[in-house]
Amino acid sequence: MTAVLLLAxxxxxxxxxxxxxxxxxxxLYASRGGLTAAEILARTHGNLWxxxxxxxxxxxxxxxxxxxxxxxxxxxxxxxxxxxDLALLLxxxxxxxxxxxxxxxxxxx
Amino acid sequence: MTTVSGTLHVDIWRGTxxxxxxxxxxPRRDHQTVLDVVTEIQREHDATLSYRxxxxxxxxxxxxxxxxxxxxxxxxxxxxxxxDDGGRLRxxxxxxxxxxxxxxxxxxxxxxxxxAAKGFFEPGAEPAVDFAMVPPATxxxxxxxxxxxxxxxxxxxxxxxxxxxxxxxxxxxxxxxAWTLVNDARDRGQAARLDAVSASDGCxxxxxxxxxxxxxxxxxxxxxAIAGLKRAMLGRSLRxxx
Numbered sequence: 001m002t003a004v005l006l007l008a009x010x011x012x013x014x015x016x017x018x019x020x021x022x023x024x025x026x027x028l029y030a031s032r033g034g035l036t037a038a039e040i041l042a043r044t045h046g047n048l049w050x051x052x053x054x055x056x057x058x059x060x061x062x063x064x065x066x067x068x069x070x071x072x073x074x075x076x077x078x079x080x081x082x083x084x085d086l087a088l089l090l091x092x093x094x095x096x097x098x099x100x101x102x103x104x105x106x107x108x109x
Numbered sequence: 110m111t112t113v114s115g116t117l118h119v120d121i122w123r124g125t126x127x128x129x130x131x132x133x134x135x136p137r138r139d140h141q142t143v144l145d146v147v148t149e150i151q152r153e154h155d156a157t158l159s160y161r162x163x164x165x166x167x168x169x170x171x172x173x174x175x176x177x178x179x180x181x182x183x184x185x186x187x188x189x190x191x192x193d194d195g196g197r198l199r200x201x202x203x204x205x206x207x208x209x210x211x212x213x214x215x216x217x218x219x220x221x222x223x224x225a226a227k228g229f230f231e232p233g234a235e236p237a238v239d240f241a242m243v244p245p246a247t248x249x250x251x252x253x254x255x256x257x258x259x260x261x262x263x264x265x266x267x268x269x270x271x272x273x274x275x276x277x278x279x280x281x282x283x284x285x286x287a288w289t290l291v292n293d294a295r296d297r298g299q300a301a302r303l304d305a306v307s308a309s310d311g312c313x314x315x316x317x318x319x320x321x322x323x324x325x326x327x328x329x330x331x332x333x334a335i336a337g338l339k340r341a342m343l344g345r346s347l348r349x350x351x
Contacts, residue, residue: 002307007346075275
């Protein structure tokens with residue numbers, strides 16, 4: 001189980017490294033000319049590339065962050081066992097729901 | 110050859126988990142080791158001082174202590190190398206071990222973790238029918254060679270911050286031993302060993318601080334052994350194992 005978690009954490013770290021760089025690069029590039037929120041939404045509305053990229057981003061975060069937090073809580077709070085795994089599963093679902101909800105909101109607005 | 114003189118001020122931990130430092134003053138001598146200092150104090154000043162040693166020549170590893178904040182073999186540490194500018198030595202029992210008394214620590218948990226990491230040779234149910242041919246140049250043999258000289262002194266365990274934070278972490282010595290066995294072509298207990306070192310308190314708990322590698326008196330690099338275990342663990346997972 002922990003081997004799978006470690007593998008998932010490393011794999012999503014790879015995805016996130018690329019995704020964060022692309023995300024920041026796009027912000028810098030897109031805002032050079034002073035785009036308004038309405039202009040940004042006009043570009044993201046119905047854009048499947050946007051949906052695919054940020055959907056992947058959110059899923060990677062929802063996998064990566066709880067595994068890292070699990071390690072921190074195990075080490076620093078001595079929290080162990082099923083209650084820890086359950087709490088972090090709920091945290092993962094929370095990240096997933098909030099993140100995908102935001103992505104769909106931008107995609108459909 | 111220089112000749113040292115003067116007085117060495119030594120603060121030694123007295124007690125168990127609770128206690129205090131006791132100050133001693135002894136003469137500085139040429140080529141004096143920290144173990145010489147402790148022995149002189151015990152023989153000449155306070156016979157109730159408890160510490161552990163056996164070989165005095167860096168073979169047994171039993172005289173390890175924390176000297177001026179760093180874990181070391183006291184028999185292989187000359188006072189001149191570690192004494193501070195004020196001519197003081199501060200001697201404490203190894204960190205991360207229960208203290209039996211003064212400078213002597215309880216090592217049961219340390220060696221129990223070697224067992225938990227399957228840090229012992231597993232010959233299998235049936236004896237091998239012939240000698241195993243292990244060419245010295247193979248990567249596996251060389252990986253085993255690089256960690257095989259560990260004598261279990263506990264210096265790496267004392268230096269490890271992860272052990273201090275997580276008392277269940279197997280620690281660098283046990284994982285280093287497991288790695289030498291992962292690379293032993295004769296061993297028949299690899300699945301159980303990888304299970305053991307893949308648990309939450311196993312190799313992936315290592316933060317790669319490299320304190321173990323920095324302080325090992327045998328110049329072994331448990332950090333690289335642990336990295337090897339992580340690779341073995343992930344490789345097995347990718348191949349469809351656990």
